Amino acid sequence: MKKLFLLTCAIGLLLAAPARAVDIQEVTGSKSGVKAWLVEDHKLPVVAMHFAFQGGSEQDPADKQGLAALTMDALTEGAGSYTAQDFQKELADRSITLGFGAERDELDGSLKCLSEDKQQAFDLLHLALTKPRFDARDIERLRARQLAAVRQQFADPNWQARYALLSHIFAGHPYGQRHLGTMRTLKAISRDDIAAFAAHHLARGTVTVAVAGDMTAAELSAALDKIFADLPRRAQLAPIADAPETADAPTILVRREGTQTDLLFALPGPKRDDPDWYAADIANYILGGGGFSSRLMQDVRDKKGLTYGVGTDLSPSQHAGLIFGQAAVDNPKVAEALETMRDTMRRFHDDGPAAREIAAAKDYLTGSQPLALTSTDKIAGVLVAMQRDKLGRDYLDRYGDIIRGVSSDDIDRAVERWFDPDKMTLVMVGKPEGVAATQTRDAVKQ
């Protein structure tokens, strides 16, 4: 059998040219004043628009948790003269995908259609934003769907772990609330609450818009006015304070019957605008963000076979930054898995990453950049995030230099500051053997 000349070739490719830049135009609606970023591409007859309004589930009153999510769901359920059925049929008949959702800090929307249908699609979006009907019968249907979704969460150990973790770390802060609400708070939401939430939060002064696909700048300028000009200029946002870092590092056990224990931990992490964000991103890639290449995956999965998957993620929000880590482990192996994870993290924190690991992380982060831009949807999503995070239109061109410019001192500083396993808040959902918890609670079922 002939051997392939694989490794030589791989090394040669390290020097390959960087990806082509994406041409981003800034477009303004003259009447609405709304600005949008556009990547024009006429190869396919498809248009994708993404947008985000400031203020998400964090805006839910404590006794009406789930309000933002329910309101967003209801926007596409009838508007103007269209009943919910008529509105949905208009979308379906033209193959227009239009949807809204509530994130923690923002209200998201996306639209995708064939370019020949874009005017009708923009008309429907305009109606959804400015004249939603919120008919009582439809609200009850959507409330029932959200109640069922809340109940489904109860069976999901990941959700149980996440809720136990966030409600501890963000006790008393809106980030500790439940995005879909509780059985009780969902029932407390009235039609008036929904109408007021939409009126207060859908504003043209706080919206970020991006479009990719078969559309010109002139068409987009007119569309921005058509869609957004009738919205109020200002949103009425409840002020949200920055969340303080937790002082303790407890181990919380959530009792659940099952063969495995879900482990979820959090460390204080960087916000997106932190000067050491990129250093933290590189460090996280090496420890647990790099999929099959990460230290945690190598140590816990590949060498010991203790889990199917283990990983860490940076999770920046407007008012707090966290680093999450998770794994699912058979009950008898939890102690060994935790010890291995802590040991890997301890060595990472004390010794820092090796030069070759930093080089590999930088190669991945710079090389994978174009993979985020392979469809009109993905491009529009990236463009909204770039605007929200104030990265500048030339960010994609600068990104490679930013990553390459991060020094090993920068990374050591980030590791020292954010990757200390002693600061870990840990939640275990299941019946772990041989591990002591500082707090124990039952799974949430309400």
Next chain:
Amino acid sequence: MRARAALLVFGLLAALTGNARAAVFYPTNFTLANGLEVVVVPNHLAPVVSQMVWYKVGAADEVPGKNGLAHYLEHLMFRGTANIPPDEFSRLIAAQGGQDNAFTSYDYTAFFEEVAADRLPMIMQMEADRMHNLRITPETAGPELRVVLDERQQRTDNDPEGRFIEKLDHAFMPHYPYGRPVIGWKREIEGLSAADAQKFYQSHYAPNNAVVVISGDVTAEEVMRLAAATYGRVPQGKVAPRRVFGPAPQPRARELTQIDAGVEQPEIVWRFAAPSYATQKDGEAYAYEVLAEALDGGEVGLLYRKLVSESGAASSVETSYDPDARGQTSFTIAASPRPGVDYRKLEKEMRALLRDSADQGLDAAAIADAKKRLQRSAIFARDGLMMPGYAFGMALTTGHTVADVEAWPDRINAVTADQVNAALRDLASTPREIMGALLPDPHASAAAREAAQPILGHGVGIR
């Protein structure tokens, strides 16, 4: 993660398979001298290329007692070759900014990578390498078997819904390959050896049993040249024959109930026997695809309108149908009863609706709308890199051709209202049907206690 089993793939693909209004994908395809089939779909939206390598083997091709072997081997494909040390495969791709993964299903096993377009030669070489140079050693085979067992725990044993679906399919298709889990029964996984994997590899992994689909910022000429230089050097293998499917199975029961203390929200799943592209006569499978769209179709479908919007017995309902199977396949309806509504009431309404619709026939306009939606979905399938890989990979590993994929919109267009209504009548009357109910434990469940009182205020009653 590595090795998604059947459900995920089917969910993703129900809408995508073969989405190709005549010449939508504009593929170029060719076969190398060693038998490898290659399909190329240029797409210049971004300077990126995706590669999918499909093998014509899956869990359905396993021999009795070795359930889970196809999936185990999929994992081992990442654990080193004569040229690549164990654990280096994904790392080499990541070092180039690329991503890779794989999945196993009943009728195929697929591996894929996405990288910047100028890295294509590297990933073609790497896949060609592990097509014939795989090294399975005790040092990697042991830990990897534990990883597979961990995966089974995570997906199935520790997940009420995972356990439920596994039991349901086993009861629905007993003594049939699709009635066994792709990931394998725990006891059989535990008995798998490195030698089993080696034998399976040698009898199924070869260029003459594989399909490569490359989609992205490339030209067909470039891929032809690279394919000759990489895959072209892999020798032909002696491939074991595929499983011959026996007669369609008879369900072990009409109903399966799982009461689970961890569950608060009941879920109802109906499975009906249905023809696949491989077993159909006269284009029936295309009629079933139109039927699935007419019944589901988001909020405009018949089931949602009647059961959710009008009666309120359900809070959600959806259909799925997977025609890309070598044997008999299934048509699925899944629903959640509205909180406060007994699932038996939902069952009754669902059955009455199916029966009445089958008797009266679906509205011709609804069928025409569903056909139009499906045909238009083909245009969206070109927006992104992975869809051609799925469409051609699934077709070519289950006995169909590039032309079949490209003709899909025309075949959907050719479906008549009579065919759709015939499919609906078959569905409503087939004795090969099962209903599964995943239910809360009334003694443990907070929600079940609460269900005694109506929980929907604001003037809307529960009918």
